Amino acid sequence: DQQVKQNSPSLSVQEGRISILNCDYTNSMFDYFLWYKKYPAEGPTFLISISSIKDKNEDGRFTVFLNKSAKHLSLHIVPSQPGDSAVYFCAAGPTLGQAGTALIFGKGTTLSVSS
């Protein structure tokens, strides 16, 4: 059973608009969430994270929102740029986990930003 779900395999957005990528999780033990970006032929790159004690975390054009009651998080990219075109992975783990050991990843959403 998938514990972290990214239900949209792909998303297309125009340059300058907002991109919203969604992620749902089922395990109540998860309380730390991350987003990674992956370009072809490269490994995933850490983008932004959020702890369950927060409901929002911002870093430049990237904002992650967490709705614990709905077990849902989303990544907003504003404004979207062509260079943002990549696969985005949502990952979740327990706060007391060890780096890399307890992270569960979603299957990814491919974002395409057209100019």
Place this chain on the structure above:
Amino acid sequence: KAGVTQTPRYLIKTRGQQVTLSCSPISGHRSVSWYQQTPGQGLQFLFEYFSETQRNKGNFPGRFSGRQFSNSRSEMNVSTLELGDSALYLCASSPGGLGGSAYNEQFFGPGTRLTVL
């Protein structure tokens, strides 16, 4: 600082063979984790090594094994290859600390693309 390096980048093997993949972490990092990425399953955690000891293990059969050397470099071995083992194998290094923010410090290599024929 040099990033995480993985060798080889591409590998073609046939069923029944075995393969060894190598990962050199970022200098100073003591933890190396391995992941398998397939189109159908996304990224799945294989195992993590910290200071030459396996610290945690995912849900993979015993054909998948690994080790870590005193310089933190790690190798992953897959024996008796099956077609379903075709995947991108990623390793990630981190300082090895605990706690949620430790996840932020995990850096991935470019991966080894394994094709099993």
